[in-house]
Each structure stands twice: as structure tokens, then as C-alpha cells.
Amino acid sequence: MLKVFVRCLTALILFASGTSAVMAKGYDIAVQSDPEDAEVYLNGNLVSPTTPAIIQIDKKTASKTMIFQCRKDGYETKSVMVAYNKKQLKANPTVYVKLKKAASEDLTQTQAQNRPSATDPTVTIAEASQRVDRHNAGTTAMEQAIIRWYFDSDPRGARIYWRIISSVPAEVKNTNETYLTTTPLEETRSFNIHGLTYDNSRDVTVEIKVSKRGYEDQVKRFNVRQALDQQEISGFFELVEKEILPEE
Secondary structure (H helix, E strand, C coil): CHHHHHHHHHHHHHHHHHHHHHHHCCEEEEEEEECCCCEEEECCEEEECCCCEEEEECHHHHCCCEEEEEECCCECCEEEEECCCHHHHHCCCEEEEECCECHHHCCCHHHHHCCECCCCCCCEHHHHHCCCCHHHCCCCHHHHCCEEEEEEEECCCCEEEEEEEECCCCCCCCCCCEEEEECCEEEEECCCCCCCCCCHHHHEEEEEEEECCCECCEEEEEEHHHHHHHCEEEEEEECCECCCCCCC
16 A cells, blocks of 8 residues: 555656646747857856757746847947736747947047048148049138248349149149239238148148349248148248359
8 A cells, every 4th residue: 555655656656746847848039149259148047059049948937027138249239128918928039130330440530530641630631632623712720720821031022933733744734933912912812722621731831932133043942741731821921132143
């Protein structure tokens, strides 16, 4: 009799254990992300090192609201809150997470152009590459920058000429002398040098020549980059009389 009781008790325990195992079995939830290879967290705990993944969830956890989170280097962390009923859980639902690039790596073209130039951090990439163009006049920072021009001489009344000397003639052409006015000259004006950019302005020079009858011509040269930075191009000419050779 005792043996029969033990056998029945053992069978009952095994049945109860089996029933408990069946009852404890959870659900499978698929997690997909775009892009893939993202870590998956469930309620703050890492449950998969990569996506896509099948996450086994116990019934107790599945019966409540769950928070899935995907993390991937270079992308913003994205969390998705889900809650399923038993019917939905039995259908093995899928959680889909769309990841967005982190702001530091998803710069718009405008933001990228506003980064400091590699050759000169004092200006942006956009400003450094802007080129003066007669067909699109007035759009570059250089054309909008007002430069003070001041030239004087002793004696006054000397004629002032200027021309462009370029070491990058493929971009900025050399020019012939152009008459400005007589000394003294003081005005504000911009550089309207076709093909000029802030990057190549260091390779461009403005030559100023002062000429007056009875005196030796004098020439001074000014670097365009320096003039742009200082917002001024100026000089004083102490004229020297020409030597008059005595007649033989």
C-alpha cells in the first residue's frame, strides 16, 4: 500500500512539474532594426548583442508593458514601448525600430559648409571656397567686406594706378594697370577680383603705383589676404625728384 502511495505521489509531482514547465514557458518576440547590428535591451537589460533577434520572454514580463531599446554606435538610441494581449503574443509579434543617425554624424550640407576651413579656421568652408564671379556678383563674403583704401604722397597730386599680380593665374588672372585717382585717396571699397577666393587670396597681390611728372615712380605691393584680414590697404609715398642731367 505504501509503495502504491509513493508511486502516485511521484506521478503527481512529475505531472505538476510538467504542467508548471508548460505554464512557465513564455513567448518569442522578434526585434528588427534599421540598420541592423544594434544591441537590444529589454526594460534596461541587455537581451541580445545584435539585430535581428528572437527574444524569449516569460509570461509575467510579457503580461506587462515592455520597453525595447536599440543602441548602435553613430546612431541615436531609440526606445519602443509595447503591450500585447495573449492572442498577439501567441502570434509571435515583431518589434521594428528605425534608428536615426546621431546629430554629430548626420550634418546637413549647410551645417557641414559652416564648419571651420581646414586651411584657415577663422573662416567657414563655404566662405573659403566662395569665388568672385561677374555673373553672380555681390554674393561672396569678400565682396561684402568693406576695405579702407588710403594713399597719400609728398608732394600730393600724384597719379595712382593699381593692378593685380597673381601666382595662381589659372584662378585669378593678372591685370594691366588701371588708373584710380590722384593723391590723397581715402575711400572705402571692396575687392572685386574675379576668381578670388579666401583660400587663394594669399597668392594674390595688389600693386599700387604712384606717378608724378618730375618725380620717380614708386611702387608698393599688398597681399590681398592681409588686406582682407586688416580691412585696410594703405601707404604713404615719399616722392623723389628725378635727377636732371646737365647738358653737355
